[in-house]
Amino acid sequence: MKQASKTGAVLSVLFFVGVAHAEEKPAFSEVDGNGDGKVSVEQAVKAGIPEAEAKKEDIDDDGMLTKKDWEYAELNPEPSNKKGPGLDGGN
Numbered sequence: 001m002k003q004a005s006k007t008g009a010v011l012s013v014l015f016f017v018g019v020a021h022a023e024e025k026p027a028f029s030e031v032d033g034n035g036d037g038k039v040s041v042e043q044a045v046k047a048g049i050p051e052a053e054a055k056k057e058d059i060d061d062d063g064m065l066t067k068k069d070w071e072y073a074e075l076n077p078e079p080s081n082k083k084g085p086g087l088d089g090g091n
Contacts, residue, residue: 041055057069
C-alpha cells in the first residue's frame with residue numbers, strides 16, 4: 001500500500017510540474033518578435049523555452065515553429081526524441 005501511495009504522489013508532482021511549465025510558456029505573438037509568423041528554435045530558447053522542447057514542437061522539422069506547431073504542442077505535450085535542426089544545426 002505504501003508503494004501505491006508513493007507512486008501516486010510522484011505522479012501528482014509530475015503532473016503539476018507539467019501544468020506549471022505550460023502556464024509559463026509565452027504566447028506565440030510575444031516570441032515572434034518580427035511578426036513573420038515563424039519562431040526559430042533560437043528565438044524560442046531566448047524566450048525561455050528549452051531547446052529540446054522547441055525542437056519537439058517543430059512538427060515538420062524545418063527549424064521554425066509556426067503558430068500551428070505552437071498550438072499543437074500545447075494540446076499534445078508528449079515527449080519526443082526528435083533531433084531536428086536547432087542551435088547546433090541538428091548536429
